[in-house]
Amino acid sequence: ETGVTQSPTHLIKTRGQQVTLRCSSQSGHNTVSWYQQALGQGPQFIFQYYREEENGRGNFPPRFSGLQFPNYSSELNVNALELDDSALYLCASSLGQRDTNAGYTFGSGTRLTVV
Amino acid sequence: RKEVEQDPGPFNVPEGATVAFNCTYSNSASQSFFWYRQDCRKEPKLLMSVYSSGNEDGRFTAQLNRASQYISLLIRDSKLSDSATYLCVVGPGGGSYIPTFGRGTSLIVHP
Numbered sequence A: 001e002t003g004v005t006q007s008p009t010h011l012i013k014t015r016g017q018q019v020t021l022r023c024s025s026q027s028g029h030n031t032v033s034w035y036q037q038a039l040g041q042g043p044q045f046i047f048q049y050y051r052e053e054e055n056g057r058g059n060f061p062p063r064f065s066g067l068q069f070p071n072y073s074s075e076l077n078v079n080a081l082e083l084d085d086s087a088l089y090l091c092a093s094s095l096g097q098r099d100t101n102a103g104y105t106f107g108s109g110t111r112l113t114v115v
Numbered sequence B: 001r002k003e004v005e006q007d008p009g010p011f012n013v014p015e016g017a018t019v020a021f022n023c024t025y026s027n028s029a030s031q032s033f034f035w036y037r038q039d040c041r042k043e044p045k046l047l048m049s050v051y052s053s054g055n056e057d058g059r060f061t062a063q064l065n066r067a068s069q070y071i072s073l074l075i076r077d078s079k080l081s082d083s084a085t086y087l088c089v090v091g092p093g094g095g096s097y098i099p100t101f102g103r104g105t106s107l108i109v110h111p
Helices: none
Strands: A005-008 A008-011 A021-025 A030-038 A044-050 A055-056 A064-068 A074-078 A087-094 A110-113 B005-006 B011-014 B019-025 B033-038 B045-050 B056-057 B060-065 B070-075 B082-089 B106-110
Touching: A005 A087, A005 B033, A008 A021, A021 A087, A021 A110, A044 A064, A074 A087, B005 B082, B011 B019, B019 B082, B019 B106, B033 B060, B033 B070, B045 B056, B045 B060, B070 B082
Parallel strands: A008 A110, B011 B106
Antiparallel strands: A005 A021, A021 A074, A030 A044, A030 A087, A044 A055, A064 A074, A087 A110, B005 B019, B019 B070, B033 B045, B033 B082, B056 B060, B060 B070, B082 B106
């Protein structure tokens, strides 16, 4: 069974640039959630996609946007990068938006540094 | 009040000790509860689900107290390899589909 894979693993960008992070969900999973984890903090929910539709959004500005593709892989796009966007970005997949009992499978994350 | 609150620690304990973490949550409609383990600079990994009746997995015991809205994790006979951050996760409820993570509790087990 293929797990959740994220790319790239590390990235350095300059303030004001744009970035795209990618996530391939675990085989059979149709829901992808993105989280931002700053150093010393818990993961903060950005948004979730279920069957290519945004299914919920956390307290993040519109410059954070996403997509989910027919194969359930997903992208997170961040425009106009700010220094505070430096964090570990985690993608988690699950089976169904209401699958509340199985927990999440996370990818290993993309560590973004904005300079 | 934050949705999910944890004492960040660190909890610094010797090998063999028993240590317990608590996590409080604010949404009384929450339906599912988990503990995740996160090693330094790695992704969180599911440690165990927390059931109403409580559950045990080897040295780890998780319990849920709905009346007081907290969950707990007990680790017996701590090993050096237990050193990590333990994240409390409270699942959806009341119409939300999105689980919420606590900030984590850091555990350091020393020889």
